[in-house]
Amino acid sequence: MPKPSPFLQPPAVTSPDSLAILHLKRDLLTPTILRTHDDEYLGYAEGKVTTTRYGNYPHSTLIGQPWGSQIKASLVDTGTRGRVGLHVGKGKKRKRGGSSTGHRDGPTASEDGIELKEEHRDPPEVKEAKPAVPAPTGFCHILPPTPEIWTASLPHRTQVVYTPDYSYVLQRLRVTPGTILIEAGAGSGSFTHAAARAVFNGYPKDETPASHDQYMQDYEGPRARTGKIWSFEFHEQRAHKLASEIREHGLEDIVTVTHRDVYQDGFSSSRPDLKPSIDASAVFLDLPAPWMALRHLTRDSSSPLNPLLSVHLCTFSPCIEQVQRTVSALRSLGWLDIEMVELSAHRIEVRRERIGLQEEGLRGVNATPATVEEAIGRLREVEGRDRSYHHGMTAQARDEDLADEAADEYVSKQQRLQNIRDAQTDRKLYKEGRLTHRSEPELKTHTSYLVFAILPRAWTDDDERKAHEQLETGPMKSVNGPSKPTSKRQMKRDAKERAGGNKDVELEMKWQLDET
Secondary structure, eight states: OOOOOOTTTTBBOOOOSSSSEEETTTTEEEEEESSSSSSOOOOOOOSSSSEETTEEEEGGGGGOOBTTTEEEEEEOOSSSSTTGGGGGGTTOOOOOTOOOOEEEEEEEEETTEEEEEEEEEEEOOOOOOOOOEEEEEEEEEEOOOOOOHHHHHHEEESSSOHHHHHHHHHHHHTTTTTTTTEEETTTHHHHHHHHHHHHOOOOOSSSSOOOHHHHHHHHHTTTGOEEEEEEEESSSSHHHHHHHHHHHHTTTTTEEOOOEEHHOOOOSSSSSSSSSSSOBBBEEEEOOOOGTTTSSSSSSTTSBOOOOOOOEEEEEEEHHHHHHHHHHHHTTTEEEEEEEEEEEOEEEEEEEOOOOOOGGOOOTTOOOOOSHHHHHHHHHHHHHHHHHHHHHHHHHHEEEEEEHHHHHHHHHHHHHHHHHHHHHHTTGGGGSSSSEEHHHHHHHOOOOOEEEEEEOOOOOOOHHHHHHHOHHHHHOOTTSSSSOOOHHHHHHHHHHHHTTOOOHHHHHEEEEEEOO
16 A cells, blocks of 8 residues: 555655745745755754755754644744864755766666666765754744645646646636546646545555456456556656656656657657556646647547547647647647636635724734824824923923923823733734735736647447447337327428428328328
8 A cells, every 4th residue: 555645645744854835925935855964964063954044944844743833933043153074075956967976876766767866975974953943033833744735835847837827727627536538748747646536536456457458347346546647757857856756756656757749759658568558538638739749639540549538638828829729739649629718816815904093003904093083182182292291391491390291291202102012912903903804916817828629539430330339220110219100180290390381381281181
């Protein structure tokens, strides 16, 4: 049984060697793999540490926490003097394409034509990690990974497919649990993770079919209900990185990443002995020239498409010229129901707006007078403060007691703000104020044009013969059961309608009915 992926079946609490997302603010999310040891050998005394602009978070404080917990930042010495191993050169960064002391590169097992390489660093002297000390400020929330959160936090290697686009695409492609989908142009893997969740319906069986006949038998059974993503990427480094991420996220049984030029080599799996080896019913092409890959998506014997189902296709193109060439190629290859869609999404913020002088000094409020009475009262307070100041300056020579009495009549600004903060603890702020909504100040334009099309299922001579046999029901047969005999009056009425107003033809047809 494979280890459940946090994207598909997250546990109740965080666990080591799994992905977690640190939510720092609305538009700032940091992904990290939780480790019980310093796998990068950065030399922190607290072990593995994730450093952010809002504080440092040792992984010892992140592991074993319920999802959604608020984690306080810790005091971590991020300087080079306090970090083990840096003074001997074992923590130095290595230049691209070069080598340094204490490193060795070695290939790992090849998977779907991708030779994965890992960098190893000789560990320094291992010391027991010291307990983390909470910092006076800084905190984050630890969240489980989802495709939506991963899209907002992933490292951008290419232009990514955002949530409004891929949610609509998956719906139009009719992707359900158990669907087999082809993705070409994986890029940063945003659509890959969303599609993996959409097709997931359990993990595949451990045994592998020995022949094509056995494969087709399993296709009719439970094996068909375990979805699969066949992802193809032309850029070798991006393919390596995506394959590594898929393995770290526990999705290797659902997603297969292949480094290939689909323009020339088409779509096929790592087992060419099983034909058809993919049997996909949905295709997503995020390519610069999708029309060049369409010639491999036909109904011939080597096609990766499912011959028993209609295939839904979507292309993702930023330019209208690409759409025109794609539509022309789709029409020439027999695709139907071709349609182009453009999406423009913007967020709407809903919040409560609180106005009034009692909100002064609080965050996220409009601390202006809500009524005329509040404005007049504040003006009187300011004028009184000015008078008390001038009276104090003049009374110093005459009567200091009068100056003290005038100053005591008015509360200082610092004391007033402190009183407001103290009163905030007894207020129900979630019920106060007016409920308002605002859209984004800048409306984001579309990311790309979406072209959808459907390729009907393969139709053979046997299918045509069976269709004719089902339609040949005879004059008295019906799909819904045996029909009732037609009366002679109804037959004459039908004959009059067929005559179309021609009296001679109508009389001839009536005479034939009378003879029968």
